[in-house]
Amino acid sequence: MEPIKISDNIFWVGAVDYDIRDFHGYLTPRGSTYNAYLIVKDNKITLIDTVKHGFEDELLSRVSKIVDPKRIDQVVSNHAEMDHSGGLPGILRHIGIEKPVLASTMGVKNLAGQFPSAGLNLQAVGPKLDVGGEDLVFMETRMIHWPDSMFSFLPSQGLLFSQDGFGMHLACPERFDDEIPEDVWGPLALNYFANILTPYTVQIGKLLEKVAADGLAAQIRTICPDHGFVWRRNPGRIIEIYAKWVQQKPRRKAVVVFDTMWHSTEYMARELTDFLAGQDIEASYHCLKNRHRSEVATECFEAAAIIIGTPTINNQLFPSVADFIAYVKSLKFKNKIGGAFGSHGWSGEGAKLVQAELRNMGYSVPADEVRVQWVPQEKDLGPLKALGQSIADEIKRL
Numbered sequence: 001m002e003p004i005k006i007s008d009n010i011f012w013v014g015a016v017d018y019d020i021r022d023f024h025g026y027l028t029p030r031g032s033t034y035n036a037y038l039i040v041k042d043n044k045i046t047l048i049d050t051v052k053h054g055f056e057d058e059l060l061s062r063v064s065k066i067v068d069p070k071r072i073d074q075v076v077s078n079h080a081e082m083d084h085s086g087g088l089p090g091i092l093r094h095i096g097i098e099k100p101v102l103a104s105t106m107g108v109k110n111l112a113g114q115f116p117s118a119g120l121n122l123q124a125v126g127p128k129l130d131v132g133g134e135d136l137v138f139m140e141t142r143m144i145h146w147p148d149s150m151f152s153f154l155p156s157q158g159l160l161f162s163q164d165g166f167g168m169h170l171a172c173p174e175r176f177d178d179e180i181p182e183d184v185w186g187p188l189a190l191n192y193f194a195n196i197l198t199p200y201t202v203q204i205g206k207l208l209e210k211v212a213a214d215g216l217a218a219q220i221r222t223i224c225p226d227h228g229f230v231w232r233r234n235p236g237r238i239i240e241i242y243a244k245w246v247q248q249k250p251r252r253k254a255v256v257v258f259d260t261m262w263h264s265t266e267y268m269a270r271e272l273t274d275f276l277a278g279q280d281i282e283a284s285y286h287c288l289k290n291r292h293r294s295e296v297a298t299e300c301f302e303a304a305a306i307i308i309g310t311p312t313i314n315n316q317l318f319p320s321v322a323d324f325i326a327y328v329k330s331l332k333f334k335n336k337i338g339g340a341f342g343s344h345g346w347s348g349e350g351a352k353l354v355q356a357e358l359r360n361m362g363y364s365v366p367a368d369e370v371r372v373q374w375v376p377q378e379k380d381l382g383p384l385k386a387l388g389q390s391i392a393d394e395i396k397r398l
C-alpha cells in the first residue's frame, strides 16, 4: 500500500475502511478512513495519529514505502478515541514501545485508561514540539469532541492536523478536496457534523472565533483531518460551512418520524406530512423500520420541527422510537419545535411520553399531542391537522 504525498515532507499514511457501516451507532453508508500522517525530516520522524485496531499493517505498509517504520521517533495523538488510537499498542510494539506518545493532558489520561497494560510511554505535550528543525504547535480543543481533543499546526506550511474536525466518513481512493465535487462531499460533511459535532456547536463557534482572532485562520493553507480527505485547494470552504452550521439556524422544514406495528401511526404520519407540505413546508417523512437513526438525525439538523409518532406498546413507546429519542436527545439540537402523535388501543401512554420528552429536551411544543384510538377515522383528521397547523404557524413565525 502506497503513502500519498501532501508536501515535500508530509505524507498521508492512513487506512481506508470500505466496509464499515456501523460507526458507534451511526450509519456510514460509504465507509470511512482513519487518517494518519508522517512528518519526515532527516533527523526526526513524527507520526501524527494512528488507525483503528486491525488496520496497523496497512499503516506500517504505507510508512515502509517512505522509511523503515522503526525509524519513527515519536507519535502525536491528537485524539484518544479508538478509531485513531486503537492501533497505538500494535504500532508502538513494532516501532519500539519506548518511543514517546505525545498527547494533551487529558489525552494522556484517556489513553492510559483505554490501554492500561500496553506499556505506552505517554507524555503530555507542551505548547510545541520539535519535529526536526521546526516546531509543531498544539492547540487544545477540549470537547471537540472529546476532553482530549487537540489540533496540531505546522506554521511553516500553514498545515493544520485537525483530528475529527472538518472530517467526514467517506472511503474512496481520492485523498484531496480537489478530486471530489462538493455535491458528493457536502451531504457527507453535513451527516458527519450533524451526528458527531452538533452537541458541541458552542465550543466550535468559540474555537472558530479564536482561530480568526489569532490570525491563525488566515495562515491555514491545508487541513489534514482524521477522516475523509485533505483540504488543500480550499480549506476556507469547510471553515465557512462550519461557521454557518454552528448557528443551528433552522429552515422551513419539518421532519415526521415514527414507527408502527399495524399501520395506524403510519396513516397519521402520512396525513401530517401531506398537510405540512400543503402549508408550503418542506415535509420529510421517515419510518424507523427502514431509516437509520443517524440518517433521520441528519434530516433533523436543518429542520425547524421534529414531529415524532409512536404506537403504545405495553404502556410504553415503541422501542425504535425510544431509541431515536435517546439519540436525538444526545445531540442536544437547539432551536427546534416539537410535536407528538400516535395510535393506541386502551391506555395510550405512547404519544404522551413523546410529548414529555420533547419538553424535556427544551423544544418549543406549540400543541398537545394527538392520540388516536385504534385505526384513524375521518373524525380524527381534524386534531391531526390542528397539530400540523400549530407547527406550520410556528415555523412560519421564525
Ligand SMILES: Cc1cc2nc3c(=O)[nH]c(=O)nc-3n(C[C@H](O)[C@H](O)[C@H](O)COP(=O)(O)O)c2cc1C
Pocket: 259, 260, 261, 262, 263, 264, 265, 266, 310, 311, 312, 313, 314, 315, 316, 343, 344, 345, 346, 347, 348, 349, 373, 374, 375
Ligand atoms: C404487543 C402490544 C402491546 C400493546 N400495548 C398497549 C398498551 O399498553 N396500551 C395501549 O393503549 N395500547 C397497546 N397496544 C395497542 C396498540 O397501541 C394499538 O394496536 C395501536 O393502534 C397500534 O398502532 P400502530 O398501528 O401504529 O402500530 C398494544 C399492542 C400490541 C401489539
Ligand SMILES: [Fe+2]
Pocket: 079, 081, 145, 164
Ligand atoms: Fe472522535
Ligand SMILES: [Fe+2]
Pocket: 081, 083, 084, 164, 226, 227
Ligand atoms: Fe474519529
